[in-house]
Amino acid sequence: MFFSEEFIRSVEENPIVGIVEACNMGNQRLRELESHDGWxxxxxxxLWEVASFLELVIETNQLYIDIVFPEATGEIDTNCKNLSSYVNMVKEHFEGHSIKLKIDSYKGRYQTAFKAAFAYEFSQGDFDRIQSLINEIRDHIVxxxxxxxxxxxRLLRRLENLQGELHKRVSDLDRFWGMVGDAGVVLGKLGKDAKPIVDRVKEVAEIVWKTQARTEELPSNSPNPMIGHNENT
Incomplete structure (x- = not known):
């Protein structure tokens, strides 16, 4: 298998950047295999493996593009030319999107380092408690x-990514609210067996909501609309 399981996991997390990286890896290996006697x-x-991998990532993530996956023929030369063209067209299509995502990622990393930039800031006690809760959630999932x-x-990877990006100052809280959605799915699958996980996710959500409400200058008693405050439940 040309692509490692570790790389496949990274593509699952960021398919557009992963597609471009897969094209680059394939082309690099192709140069190493190149001979002077044709394909x-x-x-x-x-080329079949790289192109098939790209097609699967595109289909799985519904990244529909106007580039047709080549049909197989009985000629190696024809197949290789068509497949190489497909890989390079896919790379060209997604490269601009990939660069923008990387720029946004770099900006996000540095944004919280500037005190003047808008950010949500956890208290030290809340920060430490979130770390502890994430560890407990991980243990219960395992x-x-x-x-x-x-x-x-998938859940463990998302927790790992969340913890890896967790700082006292964060530019957004999207990953935390995504975890609330994950908890809802787990609850739907496991019912009461999900309670230890869901209870800890609820506590994380309450801390996050408190921090968000404070930063947005909402009244201190504003209820969290995401979890546990639905009058119909």
Whole structure:
């Protein structure tokens, strides 16, 4: 398998950047395999694998583009030319989007370093408590025997990403509210067995809401509309 499981996981998290990186990796390997006698079997195999991987990522993430996946023929030369063209067109299509995402990521990293920039800031006590709760949520997910393995791995990766980007000052709270959505899915799948996870997610959400409300200068007693304040429940 040309693409490692670690790389595949990174593509799941950021498919557009991953598509461009997959094209670059394929082209780099193609240059290493290049011979002076035309297309060879190794290049043929590699191009089919890279192109098929790209097509799967595009379909899975519904990134529909006006580039047609090439049909197989009985000629290696024809296949390789068509596949190479497909890989490069896909790269060209997504490269601009990938660069913009990287720029946004860099801006996000540095934005919170500037005190003048808008940011949400946790108290030290709240920050430490969120760290502890995330660790507890991770432990409960690992120990749960009723979640499908794929779902469990997705949740653990999201927790890892959240914890990796967690600082006292953050430019947005999107990942936290995404975790609330994840908790809803777990609750739907596990019912009462999800309670240890959901309870901790609720506590994280309350801390996040308190921080957001304070930053946005809402009244101190403003209820959290996301969890636990629905009068119909």
């Amino acid at each position: 060879n079997e190794s290049e043929h195999e590699l 120990a749960n025997n009723h979640l499908e393995q794929d779902h469990k791995q």
